[in-house]
Amino acid sequence: MKPLPSYYELPSGDKIPSVALGVWKASKGQVGQAVKHALKTGYRHIDGAWIYGNEEEVGKAIGESGVPRGDLWITSKLWNDFHAPEDVEAALDVSLKALNTEYLDLYLIHWPIAFKKGTREVDHSLTENVYPTWQALEKLVDKGKVRNIGVSNFNIARMKNLTANPLKYTPAVNQVELSFWNPQPSLISWAKENHLLLEAYSPLGGDGQVGNSLRVPEVQEIAKEVGITPAQVIISWLAQRGSVVLPKSVTPSRIDENLQVYELPQDLFEKLEKAAEGHEPKRTVNPSKGVGLGYDVFDEGWPFGQ
Numbered sequence: 025m026k027p028l029p030s031y032y033e034l035p036s037g038d039k040i041p042s043v044a045l046g047v048w049k050a051s052k053g054q055v056g057q058a059v060k061h062a063l064k065t066g067y068r069h070i071d072g073a074w075i076y077g078n079e080e081e082v083g084k085a086i087g088e089s090g091v092p093r094g095d096l097w098i099t100s101k102l103w104n105d106f107h108a109p110e111d112v113e114a115a116l117d118v119s120l121k122a123l124n125t126e127y128l129d130l131y132l133i134h135w136p137i138a139f140k141k142g143t144r145e146v147d148h149s150l151t152e153n154v155y156p157t158w159q160a161l162e163k164l165v166d167k168g169k170v171r172n173i174g175v176s177n178f179n180i181a182r183m184k185n186l187t188a189n190p191l192k193y194t195p196a197v198n199q200v201e202l203s204f205w206n207p208q209p210s211l212i213s214w215a216k217e218n219h220l221l222l223e224a225y226s227p228l229g230g231d232g233q234v235g236n237s238l239r240v241p242e243v244q245e246i247a248k249e250v251g252i253t254p255a256q257v258i259i260s261w262l263a264q265r266g267s268v269v270l271p272k273s274v275t276p277s278r279i280d281e282n283l284q285v286y287e288l289p290q291d292l293f294e295k296l297e298k299a300a301e302g303h304e305p306k307r308t309v310n311p312s313k314g315v316g317l318g319y320d321v322f323d324e325g326w327p328f329g330q
């Protein structure tokens with residue numbers, strides 16, 4: 025089978041590897057081994073975040089791997105507590121120090137949800153208008169601390185809301201949940217029309233749904249027909265839709281397996297697309313209720329929360 029492209033080119037000209045090792049829920053004591061194994065096996069892209077609480081161990085593993093920094097793609101994310109423009113650089117500095125690096129390849133606004141500093145209270149002004157936070161990120165690019173900036177968990181309305189501003193740098197990516205259960209065809213089309221690269225998180229459905237994902241009849245059938253594993257079918261399909269894919273695993277054999285993506289024959293690609301779009305979409309990650317937002321953060325209605 026033909027391999028799929030190993031990277032995408034961003035507006036900055038940087039090349040982002042198309043499959044990453046995700047490290048959410050990769051616990052302390054496990055994550056370092058997983059990162060080292062991944063780098064040995066050929067991964068060059070690690071998708072992390074400050075809130076995952078494991079950046080120090082990730083940084084140490086990267087250092088010990090012997091892979092030159094310039095060959096690596098490291099992503100981290102700005103947590104909700106630090107959206108006030110004056111807090112953004114200090115938050116980045118904490119991640120840089122933990123990761124033991126001078127710069128990030130990509131820094132994302134983790135959620136379009138801001139908290140008032142030192143509280144669990146939503147800051148509705150910075151939640152509904154992310155531009156002041158974005159401008160603080162743009163300054164980090166100018167300072168050379170971050171090579172590319174982007175967003176995560178933004179729906180179409182929020183993308184439009186942000187990009188209506190006079191941006192110095194447009195978002196390089198939008199990292200969102202994309203899986204068999206939540207395929208988001210409208211967001212995929214919008215992103216294509218607007219030359220925005222999407223990154224697929226929880227591609228296997230997350231730890232609660234991975235078993236069900238791998239047992240989907242169409243996934244099983246395609247796996248048998250082309251001679252790859254069910255996880256490879258799903259990751260290949262998501263990559264073939266044009267997204268970066270971010271599978272997480274701390275298991276060496278699965279880490280190896282997840283990096284091998286292939287171009288599915290068009291009829292099989294369409295078969296899986298049809299099956300994914302043929303059921304009610306279901307998200308695995310949505311903190312709206314938990315943070316007391318008062319409305320669904322993925323609601324496409326504008327103004328938000330009305």
Ligand SMILES: NC(=O)c1ccc[n+]([C@@H]2O[C@H](COP(=O)([O-])OP(=O)(O)OC[C@H]3O[C@@H](n4cnc5c(N)ncnc54)[C@H](OP(=O)(O)O)[C@@H]3O)[C@@H](O)[C@H]2O)c1
Nearest residue numbers: 046047048225226227228229230231255271272273274275
């Ligand atoms: N921006 C955001 O808000 C956001 C939200 C969620 C996730 N993410 C990113 O996306 C990454 C992946 O998402 P996720 O961790 O939710 O879900 P996922 O990658 O869809 O699923 C991870 C689960 O699948 C298992 N697994 C991995 N490969 C497998 C294989 N080949 N066969 C069988 N089981 C396999 C893992 O087990 P083992 O580890 O035990 O092998 C783990 O239980 C995260 O690590 C993070 O980087 C971002």
